[in-house]
Structure formats: C-alpha cells, structure tokens
Amino acid sequence: MASRTRRSGPASRAPGGSRRRRLPMRLLLPLLVLVALGAMLMLRGYVHSEILADHRVRPPAATDRVPEEIMSGGPVIDARSGRTESLRVPDHHLVLTFDDGPDPIWTPKVLDVLKEHDAHAVFFVTGTMASRYPDLVRRMVEEGHEVGLHTFNHPDLSYQSKKRIDWELSQNQLALSGAAGIRTSLFRPPYSSFADAMDNRSWPVTEYIGERGYITVVNNTDSEDWRKPGVAEIVRRATPKGGKGAIVLMHDSGGDRHQTVEALDRMLPGLREQGYEFSNLTEALDAPSAHSRVTGLDRWKGAAWIFLVQASEHLTDGLVVGLSIVGTLVIGRFVLMLLLSGVHARRVRRRDFRWGAPITEPVSVLVPAYNEAKCIENTVRSLADSDHPIEVLVIDDGSSDGTSRIVEAMGLPNVRVVRQLNAGKPAALNRGVANARYDLIVMMDGDTVFEPSTVRELVQPFGDPRVGAVAGNAKVGNKDTLIGAWQHIEYVMGFNLDRRMYDVLRCMPTIPGAVGAFRRSALERVGGMSDDTLAEDTDITMALHRDGWRVVYAENARAWTEAPETVQQLWSQRYRWSYGTMQAIWKHRRALVDKGPSGRFGRVGLPLVSLFMVLAPLLAPLIDVFLVYGLVFGPTQKTIMAWLGVLAIQAVCAAYAFRLDRERMTHLVSLPLQQILYRQLMYVVLLQSWITALTGGRLRWQKLRRTGVVDAPGGGPVPRQRSQNSSERRPVA
The missing domain is CATH 3.90.550.10 (Spore Coat Polysaccharide Biosynthesis Protein SpsA; Chain A)
Known part of the structure; x- marks a missing residue:
C-alpha cells in the first residue's frame, strides 16, 4: 500500500540553484556501522600476522661484504653511529632469550619458572603478539626482564625495502609503548641464527638497523626447542661448554612449548650450581638499560593502538559467538x-x-x-x-x-x-x-x-x-x-x-x-x-x-x-x-x-x-x-x-x-x-x-510505483481504455 502523506517543500538547493544531495540518515547509520565493523575486522586480521607477513626463509647469499670481525665475533652487533663492534657475553653469564611471543599459554609459564628461580631473560616480541597480549609485556617489564623488537609481522627483512623495515620497527615500538610504556634499543631479526651466518643480504639490514639506533642480538647457543627433541636434549643444547658465556635461543610462542618450560625448570638450578648467572643482556654486558620511558603524545598513540586492537579482539570474539x-x-x-x-x-x-x-x-x-x-x-x-x-x-x-x-x-x-x-x-x-x-x-x-x-x-x-x-x-x-x-x-x-x-x-x-x-x-x-x-x-x-x-x-x-x-x-x-x-x-x-x-x-x-x-x-x-x-x-x-x-x-x-x-x-x-x-x-x-x-524513530508508509503488468498465469494484463476515467495521471508518491 501507499504512503498516506505527500512530500512537502522543495528540495534544499545550494547557492546558484544546484541541488544539494545529502546522504539520508537511514543510509548513513547502517553504512557507518558496517564501515566500523569492517575496520575492526581488518585490524584484527592485521595483528594476527595474516597480512603482510612473510614466513619464508631465504636461501643464503655470499658473505664477502660482511666484515671479518662480525663473522668471527660475538652474538651482539653494535653498528650504531657508523661503528662496527661485536660483543660477547662474559663467562658464566647466560642470557636466555625467547622469540616470537608473547603467547597467552606458554609465556606466563616461562615467566613463572624464571620468577621461581630468580632469573632474568630477554623477550624478543613481535608487534602482532604484543598488541594482542599487552598485559604479558607489562609483566615482563615489571618483573625485571628486558624486551626487544622482533619486527611487527615477522618478515625476512633481507628482502624488504628500507621503508618496510622502518614500518616494522615503528609499529613494533608502537605496540611496546602502548603495552608497557617503553621503547627498546634491542633488536633480533626474524630467521637469524649465529653471527657467522651473516651474509651479503642480512648484513646491510644490520647496518641500517644500527643507523636507526638499534643493537642487533643474534645467538651463539641454540636450544632448537622448536624441534621438540625432548627435555634432556633441549637442556644439553642450551648448556655452553667450559663455563663460557652465551646467548641462548629459545621460544615462548609458535606452538606447544611444554618441553621448553620443563627444560628451563631443570636447567636453571643445575647451571646455577655451576656458577652461572641468568641476567639481562645489558646487565651481562655492563651497559646502560635498553629500555627508555615513553611519555606524551607517543604514549597516547601507543595506548590508543592497544585499545583499538583489544576492541577488535573482543569484537571478533563476540562475532564468533x-x-x-x-x-x-x-x-x-x-x-x-x-x-x-x-x-x-x-x-x-x-x-x-x-x-x-x-x-x-x-x-x-x-x-x-x-x-x-x-x-x-x-x-x-x-x-x-x-x-x-x-x-x-x-x-x-x-x-x-x-x-x-x-x-x-x-x-x-x-x-x-x-x-x-x-x-x-x-x-x-x-x-x-x-x-x-x-x-x-x-x-x-x-x-x-x-x-x-x-x-x-x-x-x-x-x-x-x-x-x-x-x-x-x-x-x-x-x-x-x-x-x-x-x-x-x-x-x-x-x-x-x-x-x-x-x-x-x-x-x-x-x-x-x-x-x-x-x-x-x-x-x-x-x-x-x-x-x-x-x-x-x-x-x-x-x-x-x-x-x-x-x-x-x-x-x-x-x-x-x-x-x-x-x-x-x-x-x-x-x-x-x-x-x-x-x-x-x-x-x-x-x-x-x-x-x-x-x-x-x-x-x-x-x-x-x-x-x-x-x-x-x-x-x-x-x-x-x-x-x-x-x-x-x-x-x-x-x-x-x-x-x-x-x-x-x-x-x-x-x-x-x-x-x-x-x-x-x-x-x-x-x-x-x-x-x-x-x-x-x-x-x-x-x-x-x-x-x-x-533510536525511537518513526517510519511512514512508502508508496510503491506499480506498472500493472501482473496477471494470473495463462492470461496477460488487461488492457485499459484510454479515457479520463482510466486515469493517465501520474500517481502521487
């Protein structure tokens, strides 16, 4: 049926007589809701490493451009201010490092074991995980651990542009500032291993990272816990020989890490009896703290980022329900x-x-x-x-x-x-x-x-x-x-x-x-x-x-x-x-x-x-x-x-x-x-x-314009006589 009212008043016109078209509120509100929903889902996908990520390990390249002191040096590379310096951890110091977190299941277990044995570690976190689990990053900082960058989306930086590298670093820092109110000068490239594995593709990235004010941290002892070889094997591979100092690579995310947690619980008291200390990297190197406080606008940006990410997480959880x-x-x-x-x-x-x-x-x-x-x-x-x-x-x-x-x-x-x-x-x-x-x-x-x-x-x-x-x-x-x-x-x-x-x-x-x-x-x-x-x-x-x-x-x-x-x-x-x-x-x-x-x-x-x-x-x-x-x-x-x-x-x-x-x-x-x-x-x-x-709005009847073409099956529309009674006037809308 039709509307029982007629439209009144001319359409609003802009100066000069042109018609001004406005998006009706009845369209604007649903459109805004759908746009907001789409934005939240895009953000959710973005922080779940499902866009822009690069999970491929690249083949090695030549090494003739890598300085010899880097190839034969320690796992800490300081290329800031144009210098090239390689550092080692002193003997009987073990710097435990954990990559790819924080993980809501395994990172708390790792932190519990470290706290029980009064040990510190360095957590190289990705921006995607830090954005999703900011409370774990705050706990790391509050319990005295150091936090380093591991990029935002975990790509192989050897094959990325400088613009992409800057983006990965800045987004990773944004997540840290929002989660714990800090910036860090420690960085570990994805897919990195020992210093002698540096090649002509990864070394220029390390130099550029140094120019941006970061210390690159690789490792010289790999527990290979990602292989899940068994608790005893993880302990054996993570233990340095002859009392030497080491940076040990472990993981607190990326899958089932119960072997890592058990190995850590077994390894810490045993190595402490051998005289090892488990300290942060800067403590082991007797260097200034890697953390600096974030204040002002940068802090608010980080907080806003974390809020939006958490909102997208909760929204998605609700949508799944x-x-x-x-x-x-x-x-x-x-x-x-x-x-x-x-x-x-x-x-x-x-x-x-x-x-x-x-x-x-x-x-x-x-x-x-x-x-x-x-x-x-x-x-x-x-x-x-x-x-x-x-x-x-x-x-x-x-x-x-x-x-x-x-x-x-x-x-x-x-x-x-x-x-x-x-x-x-x-x-x-x-x-x-x-x-x-x-x-x-x-x-x-x-x-x-x-x-x-x-x-x-x-x-x-x-x-x-x-x-x-x-x-x-x-x-x-x-x-x-x-x-x-x-x-x-x-x-x-x-x-x-x-x-x-x-x-x-x-x-x-x-x-x-x-x-x-x-x-x-x-x-x-x-x-x-x-x-x-x-x-x-x-x-x-x-x-x-x-x-x-x-x-x-x-x-x-x-x-x-x-x-x-x-x-x-x-x-x-x-x-x-x-x-x-x-x-x-x-x-x-x-x-x-x-x-x-x-x-x-x-x-x-x-x-x-x-x-x-x-x-x-x-x-x-x-x-x-x-x-x-x-x-x-x-x-x-x-x-x-x-x-x-x-x-x-x-x-x-x-x-x-x-x-x-x-x-x-x-x-x-x-x-x-x-x-x-x-x-x-x-x-x-x-x-x-x-x-x-x-919103308590009111809706009126809307007249639908008919053509009169419908008839029951088997017949066509009934022709109308052209007379004043058959009305050729246009229906009122």
Whole structure:
C-alpha cells in the first residue's frame, strides 16, 4: 500500500540553484556501522600476522661484504653511529632469550619458572603478539626482564625495502609503548641464527638497523626447542661448554612449548650450581638499560593502538559467538522447515483430508486501494472470474488518480466502490468490513490478481470452526527480471515454506496482505485492523492467536502480486516490513506470559518469530563477513568450502520448496547471485530497521510505483481504455 502523506517543500538547493544531495540518515547509520565493523575486522586480521607477513626463509647469499670481525665475533652487533663492534657475553653469564611471543599459554609459564628461580631473560616480541597480549609485556617489564623488537609481522627483512623495515620497527615500538610504556634499543631479526651466518643480504639490514639506533642480538647457543627433541636434549643444547658465556635461543610462542618450560625448570638450578648467572643482556654486558620511558603524545598513540586492537579482539570474539548462534539458528530453521513443511504437504494433500463441511456460502472480498490506477482493473477482473460466489468492495482511500472511477466504469456486477478520505490501509479495511454483507471476508492488495479458484481454496479451512484466519500463497507475478527472480525465490522459500512450518506448529505469524481470509466474528473480537504498527497483517495475526483462534495456510489459494522492480522500491517495502514486524513483536510481547491454549503463540510462536525473523537475519551477515575475512586473511580454502556448504543447504531447501509449490527450478540458477547481492541488501535494511527502532524513530508508509503488468498465469494484463476515467495521471508518491 501507499504512503498516506505527500512530500512537502522543495528540495534544499545550494547557492546558484544546484541541488544539494545529502546522504539520508537511514543510509548513513547502517553504512557507518558496517564501515566500523569492517575496520575492526581488518585490524584484527592485521595483528594476527595474516597480512603482510612473510614466513619464508631465504636461501643464503655470499658473505664477502660482511666484515671479518662480525663473522668471527660475538652474538651482539653494535653498528650504531657508523661503528662496527661485536660483543660477547662474559663467562658464566647466560642470557636466555625467547622469540616470537608473547603467547597467552606458554609465556606466563616461562615467566613463572624464571620468577621461581630468580632469573632474568630477554623477550624478543613481535608487534602482532604484543598488541594482542599487552598485559604479558607489562609483566615482563615489571618483573625485571628486558624486551626487544622482533619486527611487527615477522618478515625476512633481507628482502624488504628500507621503508618496510622502518614500518616494522615503528609499529613494533608502537605496540611496546602502548603495552608497557617503553621503547627498546634491542633488536633480533626474524630467521637469524649465529653471527657467522651473516651474509651479503642480512648484513646491510644490520647496518641500517644500527643507523636507526638499534643493537642487533643474534645467538651463539641454540636450544632448537622448536624441534621438540625432548627435555634432556633441549637442556644439553642450551648448556655452553667450559663455563663460557652465551646467548641462548629459545621460544615462548609458535606452538606447544611444554618441553621448553620443563627444560628451563631443570636447567636453571643445575647451571646455577655451576656458577652461572641468568641476567639481562645489558646487565651481562655492563651497559646502560635498553629500555627508555615513553611519555606524551607517543604514549597516547601507543595506548590508543592497544585499545583499538583489544576492541577488535573482543569484537571478533563476540562475532564468533554470534556466528555460532546464527549457524545454529539457520541450520535449526532449515531442519524444521524441511521436516515440518513435508508434514504439512502430506497432511493437506491426503485424499481424505477435509477441514469440515465444504464452504459454499458467499464471501466478501475487500480491496483497499490508494492511487492504484495502473493495477486496479487487472485486480477486479481477476475477481470477476472467481469460481466462488463473492461480492467485491473496492475501498478508495482518498486516491487522486481516478482509481474509483476506473472500477465504476468497468460496470461489473457485485462490485461496489466505497470512498473515504485518506486514512490509511487499516482504516480502509475496517471500513470494508463494516460495509461487507457476508461473514467470511477475504482481503487482498490493489496490485494483486487472483486465480479463479483462489477464493474458494482460501475459505475452505473455515469448515473447521476453530479457524479464525487463513493465509494464502502469495507469489511474485513479475519474476522475469533479476530482482523479480530473487524475490520469487524468497517468496517460495522464505515465506511459503515458513508458513507450512508455522502451520504445523500452530503459530502462523502473518496473514499476507496480498491474500488472506478472516471470520468477521474473529476480527470483531480483537477490535479489527489496527494502525498501531506498520505491519497490520502481522499485528492482526498475532492478536487472533492470543484470542485463541487457529491460523492456517492454504497452499492452493494462489495470488499473484507485483513485486518492487527497483532497488529503491524494494528497500522501502522491506524496511517497512522489518520495522513493522518489530513493532508487532513488541506490541504483543505480553503473549509470552499468556496462559491456556491461547498462550501457545507466546510460548512457541513469538520466540520463533523473534529468533528466525529478527535475530537470525540480523546476525546472518556474519556468514558473509567471515567469508570475506577468510578470503582476505585465510584459511581461504576452508572458508570457501564452508560458504559453499551453507549455499548447498540453502539450495536444497529452495529446491524442496519449489517442488512443493510445483514451481520451475530454472529460477534457482540465480540463487548464488541472490546470496551475494540481494541478501546483503536485506541485511542493511534490517540493520536500518533496528537502528530506527532503537533510536525511537518513526517510519511512514512508502508508496510503491506499480506498472500493472501482473496477471494470473495463462492470461496477460488487461488492457485499459484510454479515457479520463482510466486515469493517465501520474500517481502521487
């Protein structure tokens, strides 16, 4: 139906008469939410070493450019201020170094062992891990250990540009300043080993690092704990010969490090008995501290960085929980739909199935119309072909395009026009009920056409006196366009398959405005159609459930409606539907505590509607969000397989729904594209509805522009006579 108001006032114009276009708030807020979500996920992927990382060890190069004193010198290389100095650790001093951390599992265990044995160490941390676990970096500093840089993303710097090297260092320092408020002058290149392994590719990097004010620390004793050779072997390899001093390479991250922790616990007391001291590097070299405090703007930058990284971590954790929830809901809904829709189809298609005595009494058909000049003739003529006795009431709700004159000019028997001032669709329907002659009332939209058998099929369930309303089978008539085909899939699968499920569960949430039937007595008991929400069809259906009536689905009562043909019209329609459904759920929230038979809807229906129609669609974008995330950051193959698995489940459900509705399968060809494009639009619409609801915004009806091309299968659109009564005027938006 259409908006009941006209736009007022000219569009704002910039000086000089040019139109100033502004992004509507209804688009801006969802866009900002999606951009913020995307930024947080990009940050999360960025700090998990899944972008810009380089995990390949390069082949060795020539060594003729490396000074001899470096090749034969110690593991500490000081190339600052243009000098080239190689330093060794004094005898009986052991500098324990740990690479690639901090790790949330193994670094605390290493720190516990060091604290127990009163030993210090140097932790060469990556920026990605320091950003994710800043509390561990703070603990290292507070317990007297030294912290060094191990780059941000752990690339092989021998094959990186100076700009990339600077970036790796600055980002690593940013993480340290945010985590512990310090800067460090110690650096260890990824994939480094002994000083004599320096080559013509790594030496220029070491020189450049020195120019930037860093001391390069390699090692001269490798525990090879990453191989997991056993605790005894790690202790043997980490123990220097003859009481010499050493820098020992170990790891507190990168996998299972329980052997490292056990070896450390065994090694420390044994070597201490041999006279070894376990000190920081600068303590062993009797040099100034490697740490300096960070204050001012740099400290705030670091703190802001850590805050954002932690926010992205918590957000991602929450999204993973949300993904688990939506996965459970989606799979649960699919299982319920497949099982219960099959039960419904088998039940109503049995030869001996009867609702009760056949309904042959006349029916009143109400057609609320507001500016439906392009469609109303097709609609009324389709009703004239009905094989069930009916009267037709066209309620002209203040149309300005000659809608009522077109109906009157048709001169069809049993067709009446009721005029009223523009008051809205609920008021028009209530006016129609008041003027209807019969006790069974069918309601349809002014852009919909019925098949000859639709009314007859729609009213047969009233043979059961417990039935208060019947939902028909609404179908898309203009499904030959891409948008129409997508909506056709949605109607067959998302709406009608749902209705079969809800029918079996006896908690049908909505009688579609395009095709529904009611008992007059049921309508009167609940107060008629209400304008409290923008989804009057959902509102009245919930009210009937709460009053104790049964609401059922008639699969053969088919109605063909004109679906929106542009993205803007589709957006407006679904925005109203989503927001109206939320309003109806909130209005009938007390159904949760209703007692007796009428409380079934509150116990079963309202929770299911809230989960499947509001919460699940709101969380469903997480499937696509993590698809994009997995494609960008990996694991790509598993991500694609998971997404294809979800698509396959949807395809099975869609094919089953098409089979039940006896629809051609050819339209399912566009299903993958629907999942990529159409579904994203629906996500944004629902997000916009949530924002409108949470901010207390108000939404008006939006008039959809119709073309009048829809007719029941087997016939074409009814041509209209060109007269002043057939109205060639443009409908008011």
